Amino acid sequence: MRAFPECLLAAGLALIGMAMAPEPTKRAALKGNWGGEGAGLQITDDGAQLFFDCAKGTIEGPITLDENGRFEVTGRYVKEGPGPTRPEQTQGVGARYLGQLDGNTLTLSIRLTLSRDVLGPFTLTKGRMPRVRECG
Numbered sequence: 001m002r003a004f005p006e007c008l009l010a011a012g013l014a015l016i017g018m019a020m021a022p023e024p025t026k027r028a029a030l031k032g033n034w035g036g037e038g039a040g041l042q043i044t045d046d047g048a049q050l051f052f053d054c055a056k057g058t059i060e061g062p063i064t065l066d067e068n069g070r071f072e073v074t075g076r077y078v079k080e081g082p083g084p085t086r087p088e089q090t091q092g093v094g095a096r097y098l099g100q101l102d103g104n105t106l107t108l109s110i111r112l113t114l115s116r117d118v119l120g121p122f123t124l125t126k127g128r129m130p131r132v133r134e135c136g
Contacts, residue, residue, distance in 0.1 A: 030063040030071065030099075032126055034106050039122035040130025041108065048075075050097070052119075054135035055079050057110070059097060069101040077110055077119075080135050 034041040040051040043063055050057035059075035078092030094113035099106055104127075109120035124130075 028065045030065055030101065030106075034124035034126055035128040035130035036122055036124040037131050039108065039120075039124060040132055041106070041124055050075075050077075051130055051132045052122075053133050054081060057092070057095060057097070063097075063099070065101060071097075071099045071101075073097050077112060082135050 029045070031043050031045070034043070038053045042049045045062055047061050048059040048063060050059070055078060057075055057077045059073050061073070063071050063073055065071050073096070075095050075097055076092040077095035093115075096111040096113065097108065098111065099108045104125055106124040106126070107120075108122045108124055109118055111118050
Protein backbone atom coordinates (compact mmCIF):
# COMPACT_ATOMS: atom_id res chain seq x y z
CA MET A 1 0.00 0.00 0.00
CA ARG A 2 1.35 3.42 -0.94
CA ALA A 3 1.61 6.20 1.64
CA PHE A 4 -0.37 9.36 0.99
CA PRO A 5 2.11 12.04 -0.17
CA GLU A 6 2.71 14.63 2.55
CA CYS A 7 2.13 17.61 0.22
CA LEU A 8 -1.35 16.31 -0.72
CA LEU A 9 -2.15 15.70 2.93
CA ALA A 10 -1.09 19.27 3.82
CA ALA A 11 -3.16 20.72 0.97
CA GLY A 12 -6.20 18.72 2.05
CA LEU A 13 -5.87 19.86 5.64
CA ALA A 14 -5.53 23.49 4.50
CA LEU A 15 -8.76 23.21 2.48
CA ILE A 16 -10.58 21.72 5.45
CA GLY A 17 -9.29 24.53 7.67
CA MET A 18 -10.48 27.17 5.19
CA ALA A 19 -13.92 25.58 5.00
CA MET A 20 -14.20 25.57 8.79
CA ALA A 21 -12.88 29.13 9.29
CA PRO A 22 -15.47 31.63 10.50
CA GLU A 23 -16.90 34.01 7.93
CA PRO A 24 -15.56 37.56 8.09
CA THR A 25 -17.70 39.74 10.30
CA LYS A 26 -20.07 42.04 8.47
CA ARG A 27 -19.57 45.70 9.05
CA ALA A 28 -22.24 47.38 11.15
CA ALA A 29 -24.69 49.79 9.56
CA LEU A 30 -25.38 53.00 11.45
CA LYS A 31 -29.07 53.79 12.02
CA GLY A 32 -31.37 55.91 14.13
CA ASN A 33 -31.80 59.52 15.16
CA TRP A 34 -28.84 61.53 16.38
CA GLY A 35 -28.80 65.09 17.69
CA GLY A 36 -26.52 67.73 19.09
CA GLU A 37 -25.78 71.43 19.11
CA GLY A 38 -26.14 72.76 15.55
CA ALA A 39 -26.73 69.38 13.90
CA GLY A 40 -29.13 66.46 13.57
CA LEU A 41 -29.03 63.22 11.65
CA GLN A 42 -31.82 60.78 10.75
CA ILE A 43 -30.46 57.51 9.34
CA THR A 44 -32.46 54.72 7.69
CA ASP A 45 -31.45 51.68 5.64
CA ASP A 46 -31.71 53.80 2.48
CA GLY A 47 -29.64 56.82 3.52
CA ALA A 48 -29.82 59.86 5.76
CA GLN A 49 -31.19 63.35 6.17
CA LEU A 50 -28.97 65.90 7.91
CA PHE A 51 -29.99 69.17 9.53
CA PHE A 52 -27.65 72.02 10.44
CA ASP A 53 -27.91 75.66 11.43
CA CYS A 54 -28.98 77.32 8.15
CA ALA A 55 -28.24 74.19 6.06
CA LYS A 56 -29.30 70.64 5.31
CA GLY A 57 -27.84 67.57 3.67
CA THR A 58 -28.58 64.16 2.25
CA ILE A 59 -26.79 60.84 1.98
CA GLU A 60 -28.02 58.26 -0.53
CA GLY A 61 -27.39 54.71 0.63
CA PRO A 62 -26.53 53.03 3.91
CA ILE A 63 -23.86 54.31 6.28
CA THR A 64 -21.58 51.41 7.14
CA LEU A 65 -19.01 51.58 9.91
CA ASP A 66 -15.55 50.11 9.48
CA GLU A 67 -13.91 47.96 12.16
CA ASN A 68 -12.80 51.14 13.99
CA GLY A 69 -16.29 52.68 14.08
CA ARG A 70 -15.56 55.17 11.29
CA PHE A 71 -17.34 55.99 8.06
CA GLU A 72 -16.87 58.24 5.04
CA VAL A 73 -19.75 58.61 2.58
CA THR A 74 -20.73 60.98 -0.22
CA GLY A 75 -23.79 63.17 -0.25
CA ARG A 76 -25.11 66.66 -0.87
CA TYR A 77 -24.91 69.78 1.31
CA VAL A 78 -27.35 72.68 0.82
CA LYS A 79 -26.69 76.07 2.44
CA GLU A 80 -29.90 77.92 3.30
CA GLY A 81 -30.51 81.58 3.95
CA PRO A 82 -33.26 84.11 4.40
CA GLY A 83 -35.36 85.26 1.48
CA PRO A 84 -35.97 83.69 -1.89
CA THR A 85 -33.56 81.09 -3.22
CA ARG A 86 -32.38 80.56 -6.77
CA PRO A 87 -32.90 77.10 -8.30
CA GLU A 88 -29.17 76.34 -8.34
CA GLN A 89 -29.01 76.98 -4.59
CA THR A 90 -31.50 74.20 -3.83
CA GLN A 91 -29.27 71.61 -5.54
CA GLY A 92 -26.44 72.15 -3.08
CA VAL A 93 -22.90 70.93 -3.52
CA GLY A 94 -21.19 67.57 -3.27
CA ALA A 95 -19.91 66.67 0.17
CA ARG A 96 -18.05 63.92 2.02
CA TYR A 97 -19.52 63.10 5.42
CA LEU A 98 -16.94 61.71 7.83
CA GLY A 99 -17.89 60.18 11.15
CA GLN A 100 -16.50 58.38 14.18
CA LEU A 101 -18.74 56.42 16.54
CA ASP A 102 -17.78 55.97 20.19
CA GLY A 103 -20.58 54.28 22.15
CA ASN A 104 -23.66 56.51 21.76
CA THR A 105 -21.62 59.52 20.62
CA LEU A 106 -21.01 60.30 16.96
CA THR A 107 -18.50 62.92 15.84
CA LEU A 108 -19.39 64.22 12.37
CA SER A 109 -17.54 66.50 9.94
CA ILE A 110 -18.35 67.60 6.40
CA ARG A 111 -15.80 68.22 3.66
CA LEU A 112 -17.28 70.14 0.74
CA THR A 113 -16.10 68.61 -2.52
CA LEU A 114 -15.31 71.69 -4.63
CA SER A 115 -14.06 74.18 -2.05
CA ARG A 116 -12.47 71.53 0.22
CA ASP A 117 -13.87 73.52 3.19
CA VAL A 118 -14.41 71.42 6.32
CA LEU A 119 -17.44 72.06 8.53
CA GLY A 120 -17.64 70.76 12.06
CA PRO A 121 -16.91 68.69 13.94
CA PHE A 122 -20.37 68.20 15.38
CA THR A 123 -20.94 65.96 18.41
CA LEU A 124 -24.19 63.99 18.15
CA THR A 125 -25.82 61.68 20.68
CA LYS A 126 -28.10 58.79 19.75
CA GLY A 127 -31.74 59.52 20.57
CA ARG A 128 -31.10 63.18 21.42
CA MET A 129 -33.10 65.97 19.78
CA PRO A 130 -30.97 68.29 17.64
CA ARG A 131 -30.67 71.98 18.52
CA VAL A 132 -30.73 73.57 15.08
CA ARG A 133 -31.78 77.10 14.17
CA GLU A 134 -33.48 77.89 10.91
CA CYS A 135 -32.49 80.86 8.78
CA GLY A 136 -35.33 83.09 7.93
